[in-house]
Amino acid sequence: MARTNKLGMVKHGARLLLGTFMLFAGIAHLTFARRAFRAQVPDWLPMDKDRVVVLSGVVEIGLGLLVIFAGHRSRSIPWLLAIFFVLVFPGNIAQYLNHRDAFGLDSDTARLTRLFFQPVLIYWALWSMGAIPPNIRKNRAGLGSR
Template sequence: MRTTKIQNTARVVLGAFLAFAGVSHLTFNRTEFLAQVPKWLPVDPDLTVVLSGIAEISLGLALIFAVRYKKWGGITAAVFFVLIFSGNISQYVNNVNAFGLNTDNARLIRLFFQPILFLWALWSTNALKKNS
């Protein structure tokens, strides 16, 4: 499936963003990510942060380097963005201050960026186009 230079650049940027976010899960932003884990999730919050960090690193590297499978990388990243959205909702509903989001408005505005990431993953990989 062919993609334009703009789509390829967007895919690589998204991949780099995901890989960086994943590394930050495991290192300097660990506490911030722990604050986002929904209380209802029946898994240890630290394990959740570690596993989601590993998933983000893997997805990011796949988007950058597994060009042959970019469509599946885009679909997988989009699904991942849907799955982690509950953390953003939890941060908003529970008034959790993290990542500099210290007001209800800031936390609410952030919720609208998740659909953008979802669409970015699908668009940059041509995941919604039928094979021809």
């Protein structure tokens, strides 16, 4: 039971950290990092880049608040966040393919490395809010050997 309680505390902290990260990123979209976020908007997207940045920032703020205040009670919030991370991934790819510097990513190696962290964010969202079931250990006692 103590191990489960500690794991619950770690998940709770991870969820709050992720929600805070989302809230901060959303605010950054609307304020001090707005220009940098425009570097990630793919050229093929048929919408004004600044509008995309503003709308995605608003969505990130909303998701951040949901994660912080309701992420532990809702089965849909982790999946909504995971879907959001999938939807913004083409922006990360566009930044890499178009060789656009932003957020200190000033080389192709740095931009490429960043791409591998998107699955980590998806897993973090699903794990920290309980969408990934805990490891179930089978009780092999009593099964005997054959």
